[in-house]
Amino acid sequence: MNVDLFDFELPEHLIAQTPLMTRTDSRLLALNKRNGQLEHRRFTDVADYLNEGDVLVLNDTRVIPARLTGIKPDTGGKVELLLLKQLEGDRWETLAKPAKRFKAGSELWFGDDGSGKPLLRAIAEDEGDMGARTIRFEYEGIFQELLDRLGEMPLPPYIKERLEERERYQTVYAKHEGSAAAPTAGLHFTEAFLQQLVDKGVKLAFVTLHVGLGTFRPMSSETVEEHEMHSEYYELNAENARIINEAKANGGKVVAVGTTSSRTLETVAGRLEGKPIEACSGWTDIFIYPGYSFKLVDALITNFHLPKSTLVMLVSALAGRDTIMNAYNEAVREQYRFFSFGDAMIIY
Template sequence: MNVDLFDFELPEELIAQTPLAERTASRLLMLNKQSGAIEHGAFIDLSSKLHAGDVLVLNDTRVIPARLLGMKQDTGAKIELLLLKQLEDDRWEVLAKPAKRMKIGTVVDFGDNGSGEPLLRATVEEEGEMGARIVRFSYEGIFNELLDQLGEMPLPPYIKERLDEKERYQTVYSKHEGSAAAPTAGLHFTEAFLAELEAKGVELAYITLHVGLGTFRPMSSETVEEHEMHAEYYEISEETAKILQRARDEKRRIIAVGTTSARTLETIGQRFGDEPLQSCNGWTSIFIYPGYTFQLVSGLLTNFHLPKSTLVMLVSALAGREHIMQAYEEAIGKKYRFFSFGDAMFIY
């Protein structure tokens, strides 16, 4: 299957640069995955599409201030590191820029402790592809506190505006630190709107998937089948496993909030098959594209994605490529806002 099947023209002015003042103020395109019927409304209209007994699955990962700006110890050249994945102890997988200056053994310093010594130091131990490096950090004190002091929020490259309020790139239910990017479909929710859905009888369940390198990597192959996804860490609690198992047994709808939740649900669906779902953790590199048979997900709330991206392929697997391309064409025509701070789509 050719990647170009998932291409479309997107005017640059439709890429949302800043979040709306109110989280729930975005627009909502509602797509019936069977018929392809499209409705347009406001995000709060999601309430009318959810029913008592539906399970809404949210990713409670929290973005860390993962972008570090430092200097090479030997030359003073500026280096940017984006933390992607903690491996063990103080070893991390990072994206380095400019990567060509980051050979094995290179040392990069961050901050100043007031005595001319860095607050944080990174030494390159391994080189990977497309700017990836394995570095070991050395420091005194608590790593996360140093990150809060030195790091910046790692906004996607298509967002040029500065984000003044860091919490607007976190969901209101974010809990477990570890992501290099936000699960952006969840940014639309407020605590009040979630409480309103619960009062209606919608059941909330939380999973964790730490968003990593795959979010920043474009498709590098010409065919869909050749693409390899980067592994990301996930966790499912015992409470969530029981909620999902009851919903599956009773044939109630399981609605994923965001593609990260969808990928996690489908990972455990494949992991346990027809056996009872259990609490678990691990790494997933699941790649969902048309032809895939969904195990658990029956509906999806998501934002609008990049042309030719793995995320457009995932939503096309759920609703059909033709329905998705038609919906995107209509969204562009009606000037919906795209990507991380943009509007939402509900596939049901």
């Protein structure tokens, strides 16, 4: 299957650069996956597509200020590091830019302790493809405090505007630190709107998937089948597994908020081959594209994704490629806002 099948024309002015003042003010494109029918709604109209007994599954990962700009002590050259995955201790998988300035064995310094020494030092241990670097940090004190002080929120490269308020790139239910990007479908929810859904009888369940390298790497293969996903860490505890199982057993829909929640749920369901899901954790590199049969997810709340991305392929697996391409073309015609700070879509 050629990657170009998932391409579409997207005017640059439709890429949202800043979040809306109120999270729930986004527009909503509702897509019936069975007949392709489209409706133009507001985000709070999500409530109309959820019934008592349905379960809304949210990813409660929390984004770390994972973008660091350091100085090479020997040349004074600047290098940006994006922290992607903690390996063990103070070793991390990162992306370096420009990578040619940060070869194996070289150092980067971050901050100043007042005596000319850095607050944080990074040593490159290994070099990988496309700017990947395995690095080791050296420091005194508490790493998370240094990261909060020195790091910036890792906004995607298509967002050029500076984010004035860090928390607008976090969901209101973000809990477990570890992501290099926000699960952006969840950015539309407020605590009040979630409570409104609960009052209607909708159940809430949480999974954790720490978003990593796959979010920042474009597809380089010509065919879908050749692409390899990078693994990301996930967790599902026993209480949330019970909530999802009960909803499913009682005829409720499992509604994933975001592609990260979908991938987590499908990973867990795939491990158990039709049995009720149970608490588990691990690493997933699941790649969902047309031809995949969903085992657990019935409906999806998501944002609008990049052309030729693995995320467009995931939603195409749920609703069909032609149906999704038609919906995306309609979203462009109707001037929906795209990507991380953009509008939302429900596929039901």
